[in-house]
Amino acid sequence: MNEVRLKSILDNDFYKITMQNAVIKLFPNERVKYEFINRGKHLFPAGFDTELRKCVNAMAELKLTKDEKEFLRITCPYLDLPYLDFLGGYHYDPAEVQIRQTGNDLSVTVEGEWYRTILWEVPLLALISELYYAMHGMERDSDESVIMNTLEKARELNDLGVTFAEFGTRRRHSYKVHDLVMDALTQNKSSKFTGSSNIHFAMKYGVKPIGTHAHEWFMFHGAEYGFKMANALSLEHWVDVYRGDLGVALSDTYTTDVFFQQFDKKFAKLFDGVRHDSGDPIEFAYKTIEHYKTNGINPLFKYIIFSDGLNMEKVAEITHACNGKIGISFGIGTNLTNDVGLKPMNIVMKLIAAKSINGDWIPTVKLSDEHGKYTGDPKMIELAKEFLRIKD
Known part of the structure; x- marks a missing residue:
């Protein structure tokens, strides 16, 4: 070993x-x-x-x-x-x-x-x-197989015309596989691959580190200030620190329906978009589009990052459902860094x-x-x- x-x-x-x-x-x-x-x-x-x-x-x-x-x-x-x-x-x-x-x-x-x-x-x-x-x-599968598999996925994603990032650190097969995947994803310089959630690999391969906040940010606020105030104060505090940077809000810590009750016009305008991490992605997209419209905001000026258990079929389905309705991007994790012939x-x-x-x-x-x-x-x-x- x-x-x-x-x-x-x-x-x-x-x-x-x-x-x-x-x-x-x-x-x-x-x-x-x-x-x-x-x-x-x-x-x-x-x-x-x-x-x-x-x-x-x-x-x-x-x-x-x-x-x-x-x-x-x-x-x-x-x-x-x-x-x-x-x-x-x-x-x-x-x-x-x-x-x-x-x-x-x-x-x-x-x-x-x-x-x-x-x-x-x-x-x-x-x-x-x-x-x-x-x-x-x-x-696991051979290095060559991992590389070819990754290149094929990158081609499929580029054919769909969607931007995507690698989000696979926490359940990766190994550092070696993660490295192989990042090397493959950065080979095509005209690709729509935008970066990695992993800072080390973003630096190694000269791409953008991607991420804002996680569920724990909202979970802590719920414990500290109460559930009714958790979403609003989490977002308020984030804006206080980053003043408009890192503007993607995670939506599902206390269900999306509750989130949108507090994601009012102020937050909807301040944040560039939202991240989907559980539940039906297309249903979520339609709720998000409707929420922006209700607040007088053109959804095409905003975007959703989808990051929940994505594979190529899911990405294609979401893309076809959302095209021309709202900006979209994908954070693909385990399907990139642990697709090696073993169960993740x-x-x-x-x-x-x-x-x-x-x-x-x-x-x-x-x-x-x-x-x-x-x-x-x-x-x-x-x-x-x-x-x-x-x-x-």
């Missing part, structure tokens, strides 16, 4: 960096907890916890290089210079990560200050995925609690547009549904 290790502190999704900058600015004293969720009921081999602990301990050695810092400074002028200095001195603290294994079950939790622990989620998932295949000794893992890591001023832990919840993707304490989920008048 080849040694599984991260090679760069920027081998992470860009929205973790953008959120960390905002957290340092607005919530420097908040403590949070994250928890690994094994949605696919995968069975982990004996000793997996020991190997994962070695990977996590090795992350303490990662440090932002001068070239990486300069890349962020030039490419992302909306990131505060004091933040870049902070990141230059940041080290992962393995003590923030608890790993336990009971039989074939794996438990991973993270606890600490939000501004520090926010960076763990994506690399932990990427390591768990890569280590899982390595320890099971599963053989179904794993996530979620913010599960935030510590209140009086020291109590307040559970967070996510009520996506798919009931099967609801996450959080069951009592709190029911409370959120009651407050937000969400009916199953």
